[in-house]
Amino acid sequence: MQSFDAVVAHGGFEAAARALHRSHPAVFAAVAKLERQLGIALLDRSAYRVRLTDAGRAFHHKARTILHEMQGLRRYAAQLAMGQESELRIVLGDFCPPAPLLARLSRFFAGHAGTRLHLALEAVGGPVERLLDGDADLIVHGVDRHDPRIESIALGKVAFVPVMAPGFVSPTRKNLRPDDLRASTQAIIRDTARHTPAKDHFMIAGAHQCTVPDHATKKEVILHGLAWGHLPRFLVEKELRSGKLVSIAGRHLPGSVETLVAARRADVPHGPVAQALWEHIAAQWKAL
Template identity: 35%
Template structure:
């Protein structure tokens, strides 16, 4: 076996013969003489040391090793084709990867819609997505790990970043129906808030470490995952602020109740959302697409329903 001498052309001929069902049909598809196709397959078999086709019948049939190696050949060709597409894109100035840091409060449906449209526009560009809270989003943009960030839970924007204002997210303070604060008639006082456990997102960045935002209780439980916070709220483990789009079904079903405090109204409050990026980062086609698409958002509802895969 001398696999080092294999050529991509031999693999393409191999796949074409398997797909076409005969050497003659493959030759027609490839616009070559049948003898050239037969020679390419024979040479490939000699280099691999296995018989790929059984030629004893009217039409060549894949052998057991041939069927196994056909999948490998397809995979090699897929990788090579992807390499070629990405190299051509890069030669035209297009980024090979788009790195994003997104706040946990940004609506998932809107993010999915943006990512789907980005994939349709830039199929050769890979995406690296990190979902963070507080200063971790801005920190990743500042240190270059992310080309673009979407801030929400960080109340201030670092001065060394450019920003685009996006539609806001509505926040509500919520508790489970059995929680002590749910029994309060009217506005919850500051003293009552301080006496109850507040569920708070933790900050995994050095940018705003040891800083508290919208923390009103002397007893806090901190977590980095919004889904965990949501589950703990529903379990009655404390009170906390949540994006309305995350808890609206719970509020409608009575699994959670919005509370009124000196800091919150039952209808909630608007949380500003911003897109941030470094002024010295070169904006190729992919990054420019994101900046234009985010700047054009009129709401954070998805622009189109995602069609299910049949």
């Protein structure tokens, strides 16, 4: 059934063999054996490219459900065989509110003393890249929630607001346009992704940039009038109230609202402590 599914997915026996790391004759024989066992022709081999017969199309629809369930059973069996993990690797992204996150992690790992927490801080595309590369068991950041490789638990919304020190742009007008800031230095977070293509987050093309490692440093740079930039609102509420920073959000610089999630791979097994942490997050982290 796996060979048959691969032939359908990849459009032929040769491509299916490469995807399964098997030989072409082995995949051909496996599908032929399946057809003999079922007593029906699943594939029409009369043309240059094989294609599904009507019976094959109906069978493939059911077979995919069974294969998906089998994959889940394999992951579950691997999870049962793992035993308690000696280490969990967690990556926090650049716009996580650190204090509540660390407090929750501290309470959880206090009850799982046999598992050591390996904590890393990454920015922009770094957290998701670490997860997909297998270098993290769990990340807390933003993800593409349509990516089938990733499952996630929404923890809350983080608003980003464009800010500057008073008088950084003189005079400070309402409804500034990106062109009004092109001559000013913009502070941006350094992307820690190693091979993922960089994404354009609020960057104004042609503007001079000041690159910083995290939002705390970015905030200090902006407070001292060296640049402007977008910061998480939770990080600048006090400064906005006191007037040490001013918001330049408007029609042309609206800022954004990002969804903060806890995320893990959906297509790999997870050990008992990782699963316990996932359930703990689902039950108790929603108010983050």
